[in-house]
Amino acid sequence: MVEETVIQPVQAIEKDHGSRLLYQMILIRRFEEKSAELYTKEKIRGFLHLYVGEEAVAVGVMQALSAEDNVLCTYREHGHALARGIDAGAIMAEMYGKVEGCSRGRGGSMHLFDAKKNFYGGNAIVGGHLGMAVGMALASKKQKKNNITCCFFGEGAAAEGEFHEAMNLAALWNAPVLFICENNLYAMGTAIRYSHSVVEIEKKGPAYGIETMAVDGMDILAVEKAAKEATGKIRTTGRPFLLVCNTYRFRAHSMFDAELYRNKSEVEEWKKRDPIPVLQQLLLHQNLINQNDIEVINKEVQEEVQKAVDFAETGTWEPVEELTKFVYSEKISEK
Amino acid sequence: MILTNWPGNNKTALCITLAVFKKMTDNNTIKLTYREAIKQAIREALQKDDRVFLMGEDVGRYGGAFAATKGLLQEFGPERIMDTPLSESGFVGAGIGAALGGMRPIVEVMTVNFSLLAMDQVVNNAATLLHMSGGQLNVPLVIRMSCGIGRQLAAQHSHSWEPLYAHIAGLKVLSAGTHEDARGMLLTALQDPDPVIIFEYNFLLNKEAEIPANAGAVNITKAKIRREGKDISIITYGAGVYKALDAAKELSILGIDAEVIDLRVLRPLDAATIFNSVKKTHRALLVEEAWSSVNVSSEISARITENIFYDLDAPVQRLGGVEVPVPYPKHLEDASVPQQTDIINKVKKMLQHA
Numbered sequence A: 001m002v003e004e005t006v007i008q009p010v011q012a013i014e015k016d017h018g019s020r021l022l023y024q025m026i027l028i029r030r031f032e033e034k035s036a037e038l039y040t041k042e043k044i045r046g047f048l049h050l051y052v053g054e055e056a057v058a059v060g061v062m063q064a065l066s067a068e069d070n071v072l073c074t075y076r077e078h079g080h081a082l083a084r085g086i087d088a089g090a091i092m093a094e095m096y097g098k099v100e101g102c103s104r105g106r107g108g109s110m111h112l113f114d115a116k117k118n119f120y121g122g123n124a125i126v127g128g129h130l131g132m133a134v135g136m137a138l139a140s141k142k143q144k145k146n147n148i149t150c151c152f153f154g155e156g157a158a159a160e161g162e163f164h165e166a167m168n169l170a171a172l173w174n175a176p177v178l179f180i181c182e183n184n185l186y187a188m189g190t191a192i193r194y195s196h197s198v199v200e201i202e203k204k205g206p207a208y209g210i211e212t213m214a215v216d217g218m219d220i221l222a223v224e225k226a227a228k229e230a231t232g233k234i235r236t237t238g239r240p241f242l243l244v245c246n247t248y249r250f251r252a253h254s255m256f257d258a259e260l261y262r263n264k265s266e267v268e269e270w271k272k273r274d275p276i277p278v279l280q281q282l283l284l285h286q287n288l289i290n291q292n293d294i295e296v297i298n299k300e301v302q303e304e305v306q307k308a309v310d311f312a313e314t315g316t317w318e319p320v321e322e323l324t325k326f327v328y329s330e331k332i333s334e335k
Numbered sequence B: 001m002i003l004t005n006w007p008g009n010n011k012t013a014l015c016i017t018l019a020v021f022k023k024m025t026d027n028n029t030i031k032l033t034y035r036e037a038i039k040q041a042i043r044e045a046l047q048k049d050d051r052v053f054l055m056g057e058d059v060g061r062y063g064g065a066f067a068a069t070k071g072l073l074q075e076f077g078p079e080r081i082m083d084t085p086l087s088e089s090g091f092v093g094a095g096i097g098a099a100l101g102g103m104r105p106i107v108e109v110m111t112v113n114f115s116l117l118a119m120d121q122v123v124n125n126a127a128t129l130l131h132m133s134g135g136q137l138n139v140p141l142v143i144r145m146s147c148g149i150g151r152q153l154a155a156q157h158s159h160s161w162e163p164l165y166a167h168i169a170g171l172k173v174l175s176a177g178t179h180e181d182a183r184g185m186l187l188t189a190l191q192d193p194d195p196v197i198i199f200e201y202n203f204l205l206n207k208e209a210e211i212p213a214n215a216g217a218v219n220i221t222k223a224k225i226r227r228e229g230k231d232i233s234i235i236t237y238g239a240g241v242y243k244a245l246d247a248a249k250e251l252s253i254l255g256i257d258a259e260v261i262d263l264r265v266l267r268p269l270d271a272a273t274i275f276n277s278v279k280k281t282h283r284a285l286l287v288e289e290a291w292s293s294v295n296v297s298s299e300i301s302a303r304i305t306e307n308i309f310y311d312l313d314a315p316v317q318r319l320g321g322v323e324v325p326v327p328y329p330k331h332l333e334d335a336s337v338p339q340q341t342d343i344i345n346k347v348k349k350m351l352q353h354a
């Protein structure tokens, strides 16, 4: 359990807002626990990467984004999709491979998309979406739109050439990109000290002339505050920003991982900083919520997750005849 | 039926594997998984030659993304089992450099999907340096990568890129579709002065087979007839081998005697084995998972028509992947690559054609 010492909030928090953050983090946690269970029942297949332990990052950062902003994520993106407001049922149906899924079942867990929500995946080639993020920001700039593009990636991705090329391009072109490095210390089984000559990822920003900040990714209020500062700067200067969120993955990399590369005790230590009980304690301590509120949240979350599963269960399979749909666009403008 | 499903467990394929190897082996055999065969090959290579070292993502502390290198870090130490960061272009380039510098690197690219990030290094450096330098420089590099479609990994993780590599002059491209090849191809490849790509197949990892206790280096220039037959030649590689063998077994019940050829070497192709077989059976069905347009089968079909057209009793036919990024749901994924029943139906049709 969490130690009694309650963290000092980095900013004043309102009751409703606090409850909402708590609700979203618990929703992600329960949704993913359910997903893991459904994986063992073979309802969900393929790769399944859980975000358990890292929820404060996605939920915190999303608070700083508007509906017009673009979001690009990795294959570990259930949390981001939920925090972005994509319907839990549409996400679950996607993981079932049903037509009602947010990517029509074609993508599965690693490829959640929702164009209406400006949510551009679900990208499963590490580092592959960083360049795209720069391009989306460039498009906004060229069209004098005021939105920014937020791109989530792991510290492992920061070793790819793509990361360095994207940072340079974004800075060179003054592209309004918010780079969010989710540093959970491991890229699969490779600890950060084996993949980076300089382990402080935030030191890589200044080399490209990009303003940078590192934040405790287990503290949702700190993440939210840092993200708001970052987006504020991007919106006024038009320049990119790198925010490093230091966090930890409580569970295996994916469903096939014997976790030979880290000690159980290390995981247990980090679990003491679980962002959900931490926020819960804080809200209780400040008398912003009471035990009854927490029970209500848990009950509502449970209902939402169950509803999502029911929706996925009753979804439909795409007919095999439609296999080759979406290879090319159906409507081609005649010029 | 799909053989590449995860977790792989197909009894028929296993029985055939066993049968195939029973026939070839004397009484002194060992039983091992495909995964173990890969590991034994790497271990033997490391023991035999100090210049050999293995590098790739998660090959050490994680034990290999598919546990094929588990324990090797403990046995050989971090100088010879090197975990690399996620930097495919960088470490494939470093492998080429190390080969130029006198080492014998084995570079593991976790899966073929990620090798695209290193494609420039492979095409513009590894495959080209010998020629560009007027014969002065050799690149004795081996790149291993796992591949295969059929685990519901969706469009970015389900590529069959063998044809892409088979297209590149200057490379030798091998497909280890059996335990014997997983055990032996690496050792021969490491003796080669030129860059060799070895494709390994994930769906085989857990399968057991018997191979000779003294199994080791194998020929890497020839295709192999995995089943002899007289009515039709089914020519395939990788994931297609077991599907074709299973199909041939079913066809034999119908009185159709199919020959199955495992190409093994996708570049340079062993045309002689293919031609001899087709001259005998007079019919050829080419099977692979890669998208049909411009794949390995396209090349074989062209060579057959160019060289032994008048030996054919029916047009050459191909079964390849449907030209769609592989979708996630199982029923659509299954429909996107040739299955055993597709092979059977196609063969039946081709024989009616005569």
Ligand SMILES: Cc1ncc(C[n+]2csc(CCOP(=O)(O)OP(=O)(O)O)c2C)c(N)n1
Binding pocket: A074, A076, A124, A125, A126, A127, A153, A154, A155, A156, A157, A158, A182, A184, A186, A187, A188, B057, B086, B088, B110, B114, B117
């Ligand atoms: C280019 C590429 N190389 C390798 C992989 C296999 N892979 C998937 S996730 C992963 C680790 C990535 O670590 P990190 O970027 O830190 O993100 P995390 O998974 O920790 O969230 C690896 C090696 C891949 N998907 N893409």
